Amino acid sequence: MKKILISLAVLALTATSVQAGPEEDRMAFINYYKGKFPSVPDNEYANGVYAIDPVGRENWEAIEEFPPYEPFIDAGQEMWEKPFANGKGYKDCFPKGPAIAHLYPHWDKEQKMVMTLPLALNHCREANGEKPLKYKKGSINNILSYIAFQSRGNRVDVKVPQDDPGAVAAYEDGKKFYFTRRGQLNFSCANCHLQNTGLKVRTEILSPTVGHVTHWPVYRSKWGTVGTLHRRFTGCNKNIRAKPMKAQGEQYRNLEYFLSYMSNGQELNGPGARK
């Protein structure tokens, strides 16, 4: 009888943590990092790994004096202003633009899916008879760089409408992806970016989850160009020897939804520069 009661208690505790809502999750993350890095102020997490890596930060600040992503912002501005073949343009699709990065990702009630900025940009193009852009490399990064630059200073403000089961399910799906071990190395996102944040993998310090989405697209020295968040997801999955999901597919969009909620309140400072 005692054993049964203990089992029930364990089950109840597990169920409680699984059923925690987005805000409880976010606070659990914040408190976890506070315990791990007590001297780092909350708003510093917008700077990603440089919030917790003082040496890397010096290099990063030096790079930021002559930002390698500047040409991409300029190219993106041209794209934003140039009309499509039918005479319309991005401005017509996004009348609040170009500073719109803080409005994404969001739950699209009509389409019953997480809408990300790259997906919305391509929907705009297709609606106007243009070919969609590729989601990892290429000119999508130009327009994303311009929008990110224009959106600097806004804060991540993702909402998961609790009265919409689809939105809650998408958030929970992203959360499950984050905590699921995968690939030959049997790592989850959480293993590196929560449990072992601040430790090193080879020479790299593992970055915190809070702040992961604030600075995209990113000029990575490794890439020698600017790339999207979903390109980075792909790289992470490959590193742990898992087959990556499709960029802008449902799994990665839901993951972005969850990660973005974890960064709620952080300032957007994209495009960024990273090693």
Place this chain on the structure above:
Amino acid sequence: MIKTNMIGALIVALSLFMVAQVSVSAESKAGMVKMDDAMAAKVADAIAKAEAARKKAASVDGEWRDTGKFIKNAQKAADAGEYDKALKLAKRAEDEGRLGYEQAVSQSELKIPSYLKY
């Protein structure tokens, strides 16, 4: 006379030996072809099993990075007649497929790690 007979006998012996050799070689060639066919079938079966395992893992989002590559390389090796190499690669891919599936299924329910306090 004796010399002529001896030469004749030698020629006959040599001819018989050559005929025997040709017959053995033909048999051995046929044997090799049979063995090749058997190996090719074994490899094809191993590759099919590996592909099925990969698909099963993919169906639960559990496919590993290199499984598909191993299957492709196994097929290439098989086409080049390198059956041992092909078998090894196919077996490796099948193992990965099975492990990837088990890995994903074992985590079908979300479990929050104990270090994250609510």
